[in-house]
Amino acid sequence: MIRVEHLSKKYGDLTVLKDITIEIKKGEVISIIGPSGTGKSTFLRCLNLLDQPSGGSIHIDGIDILQPKADVPKIRQKMNMVFQSFNLFSHLSVLENLTIAPIKLRGMSRQNAELKSLELLRMVGLGEKADSYPDELSGGQKQRVAIARCLAMEPEIILFDEPTSALDPTMVSEVLSVIRRLTKEGMTMVIVTHEMDFARDVSNRVLYMDEGLIYEEGTPQQIFENPQREKTRAFINRIRSFNYLINSPDYDLYAMNAEIEAFCEKQILPRKTRHNLLLLVEELLQIYHPLLDRTLLDMTLSYSERKESLELVLESTGEAVNPLDKNLLPDELGLTIINSLVEAIDYQRVDNRNRLTLTVKKG
Amino acid sequence: MEIQTKKESNATVVTITGRLDAVTAPEYEKKLNELIDDENICFVVDFAELDYISSAGLRVLLATAKRLKGKGGQIRFANVKGTVKEVFDISGFGSIFQMDDTVADALAKIG
Numbered sequence: 402m403i404r405v406e407h408l409s410k411k412y413g414d415l416t417v418l419k420d421i422t423i424e425i426k427k428g429e430v431i432s433i434i435g436p437s438g439t440g441k442s443t444f445l446r447c448l449n450l451l452d453q454p455s456g457g458s459i460h461i462d463g464i465d466i467l468q469p470k471a472d473v474p475k476i477r478q479k480m481n482m483v484f485q486s487f488n489l490f491s492h493l494s495v496l497e498n499l500t501i502a503p504i505k506l507r508g509m510s511r512q513n514a515e516l517k518s519l520e521l522l523r524m525v526g527l528g529e530k531a532d533s534y535p536d537e538l539s540g541g542q543k544q545r546v547a548i549a550r551c552l553a554m555e556p557e558i559i560l561f562d563e564p565t566s567a568l569d570p571t572m573v574s575e576v577l578s579v580i581r582r583l584t585k586e587g588m589t590m591v592i593v594t595h596e597m598d599f600a601r602d603v604s605n606r607v608l609y610m611d612e613g614l615i616y617e618e619g620t621p622q623q624i625f626e627n628p629q630r631e632k633t634r635a636f637i638n639r640i641r642s643f644n645y646l647i648n649s650p651d652y653d654l655y656a657m658n659a660e661i662e663a664f665c666e667k668q669i670l671p672r673k674t675r676h677n678l679l680l681l682v683e684e685l686l687q688i689y690h691p692l693l694d695r696t697l698l699d700m701t702l703s704y705s706e707r708k709e710s711l712e713l714v715l716e717s718t719g720e721a722v723n724p725l726d727k728n729l730l731p732d733e734l735g736l737t738i739i740n741s742l743v744e745a746i747d748y749q750r751v752d753n754r755n756r757l758t759l760t761v762k763k764g
Numbered sequence: 765m766e767i768q769t770k771k772e773s774n775a776t777v778v779t780i781t782g783r784l785d786a787v788t789a790p791e792y793e794k795k796l797n798e799l800i801d802d803e804n805i806c807f808v809v810d811f812a813e814l815d816y817i818s819s820a821g822l823r824v825l826l827a828t829a830k831r832l833k834g835k836g837g838q839i840r841f842a843n844v845k846g847t848v849k850e851v852f853d854i855s856g857f858g859s860i861f862q863m864d865d866t867v868a869d870a871l872a873k874i875g
Binding site: 467655656673676679680683684687734735737738741 | 785786787816818819820821824847851854855856
């Protein structure tokens, strides 16, 4: 359906896309992941010519759309886009947002356009909002209207450019469930997203973009469970782990807690697990506290979805000593709590550092 | 953490809200000590609005209870539940303190 060969895009001296070659088949759902600034959105914008590529070719159903004679508006009707910032027409009602393009570009009658649009609004759960205006809607509702607007033109392919990134976390799932439904209906989709669980769940293929290239691609299982290349591994590990450096006894417990909570939220860990993790971290840091004026403490929290396990590793500089040695503690209260929260504790001396590895009990 | 106090006929009810942890435990200890210095020796601590407690919190509860005992006073805990109760149980503190289901029950048991 879409064949891209050696696509490149430069802005002056800055090369954003170096050399992109990919084929997207009808009915495929492709997620594009990767760090910010690696050209993911630029790639989508080149696909539907919102940005003009610097080189290469894009064939849609055999037609090279970069040729001067290409019928760009017609191509855009085949391939529609949902944006991070919704881009609804604020001066038009929700229904008018959906009907304007079918009426003006496809010559549909108002009556038919409205009938079809109402059906689409009902499909995204917003039938009763037809006469509302965009500024009366929540972010999640706006994005669902944007998706319905996209569908009103009966596209063959939908491009999603970070459809949930501008949304409050509470609204993300309502939009993802609409997108999920479209995948089940066989729509061809290319989705740039930071929602890794969603990408893993709905995609046939995942592209990891970095260095201006499709750095690695594979099935969701290949990319998320078994990434082969270094940068993919680092990216996947980063989203699955959290690191915090403590170099003073005056560390901000609440700032650290907020970051741990954000990490738990991303991994969709149960409330109980989050509570236990925060308690475990506080108890450990209380034990380390007397050492923190002369010791650097490096804390890494990682979650393996495959094993459903949460591991906490604390590495500290200084003399060889197990910080949890009860003979060194003023009382056993903290250690008792720690032992109740973990499945296993391991102490090792590695590279002149004391390393404690704790496996958190499943909540 | 917020601490509210209310004087009843036979005790002072101390309601703690939020977290009793390494950051807030000193504040609790200071408040209780001020109340004890002010000749209050019977307390009911209401845990209904407390979401979280760590060993730092347990230690100040113990320290203030010990101080009260030295003065012939009493302290009872009411509405200890959920994850806070679990921490009490894990640490064995559940059996050290006098615990009641409600503030009214606790006040009734204060001699």
